[in-house]
Amino acid sequence: MAGEARNLKVRIADVSKVYETRNGPTEALRNVSLDIYENEFICVVGPSGCGKSTLLNIIAGLQMPTSGKAYCNDHEITGTGTERGVVFQQYALFPWLTVKKNVVFALNMRGVKGADAEKEAMAYLKKVDLEKFADHYPKELSGGMKQRVAIARAYAANPEVLLMDEPFGALDAQTRTQLQSELLETWEKDMKTCFFITHDVDEAILLAQKVIIMSARPGRIKEIVPIDIPYPRNQETKLLPRFMELRNHIWEQVYKEYLEVRK
Numbered sequence: 001m002a003g004e005a006r007n008l009k010v011r012i013a014d015v016s017k018v019y020e021t022r023n024g025p026t027e028a029l030r031n032v033s034l035d036i037y038e039n040e041f042i043c044v045v046g047p048s049g050c051g052k053s054t055l056l057n058i059i060a061g062l063q064m065p066t067s068g069k070a071y072c073n074d075h076e077i078t079g080t081g082t083e084r085g086v087v088f089q090q091y092a093l094f095p096w097l098t099v100k101k102n103v104v105f106a107l108n109m110r111g112v113k114g115a116d117a118e119k120e121a122m123a124y125l126k127k128v129d130l131e132k133f134a135d136h137y138p139k140e141l142s143g144g145m146k147q148r149v150a151i152a153r154a155y156a157a158n159p160e161v162l163l164m165d166e167p168f169g170a171l172d173a174q175t176r177t178q179l180q181s182e183l184l185e186t187w188e189k190d191m192k193t194c195f196f197i198t199h200d201v202d203e204a205i206l207l208a209q210k211v212i213i214m215s216a217r218p219g220r221i222k223e224i225v226p227i228d229i230p231y232p233r234n235q236e237t238k239l240l241p242r243f244m245e246l247r248n249h250i251w252e253q254v255y256k257e258y259l260e261v262r263k
């Protein structure tokens with residue numbers, strides 16, 4: 001494997017984003033450049049409003065940069081694509097479909113049909129502990145359960161790049177811990193490219209190979225911290241001395257940016 005070239009999956013090249021609002025322009029991102037390689041797990045942290053979601057939405061193709069370009073597999077990103085799957089902070093389910101059919105939908109999209117899709121859907125629901133709710137409708141579930149369905153559906157879609165915008169942010173601590181472990185296991189097995197936004201520094205270190213610290217608005221990349229803790233990781237990883245060191249360092253940097261926001 002030595003010397004093997006790594007595949008560049010997503011390339012963000014000098015991207016800036018300005019929103020025009022009634023109160024004038026809001027500069028959300030300024031000159032952001034970032035290379036994301038195949039199989040890489042990247043977490044992004046930074047103060048609220050620093051442009052994290054904007055950056056993710058640009059990769060998703062839901063928003064266009066004001067200047068600069070974003071690429072996936074060497075093609076300029078001009079819209080959404082099935083090779084990029086998104087999990088938002090707030091679940092986005094089809095309310096007229098049952099939990100299982102929501103997941104089956106994602107499987108159908110990638111050509112898995114009929115009984116195979118039904119069976120696979122149940123396996124994905126098991127991952128998020130929702131098999132018992134397969135025949136319920138989204139409105140019959142709690143917020144946390146709906147979010148877990150959205151996550152199962154994103155896994156089922158099996159995209160090359162999984163974009164997750166604070167997917168566990170609204171969940172209770174126990175569910176969050178469980179889904180972190182599940183995501184780690186899934187990634188350690190399938191090695192999909194993950195771009196994951198979180199405001200939880202511990203979560204970022206637990207999951208990522210690289211933590212990107214963003215500066216207060218206009219969002220820029222302040223620092224990229226390689227997380228040199230080997231996989232497999234689990235909740236006990238949080239007790240390692242190296243974990244504490246990384247946490248202290250990242251917190252200090254993020255906290256400086258919080259203070260910038262409050263100025």
Ligand SMILES: Nc1ncnc2c1ncn2[C@@H]1O[C@H](COP(=O)(O)OP(=O)(O)O)[C@@H](O)[C@H]1O
Pocket residue numbers: 019020021026027028046047048049050051052053054055217
């Ligand atoms: N669609 C939009 N229109 C106008 N301003 C926006 C829009 N989306 C985000 N913003 C502004 O851009 C900045 C960055 O937002 P966002 O990317 O959501 O940050 P984060 O995800 O880090 O909290 C914020 O000041 C926000 O108010």
Ligand SMILES: [Mg+2]
Pocket residue numbers: 052053054165
């Ligand atoms: Mg956001």
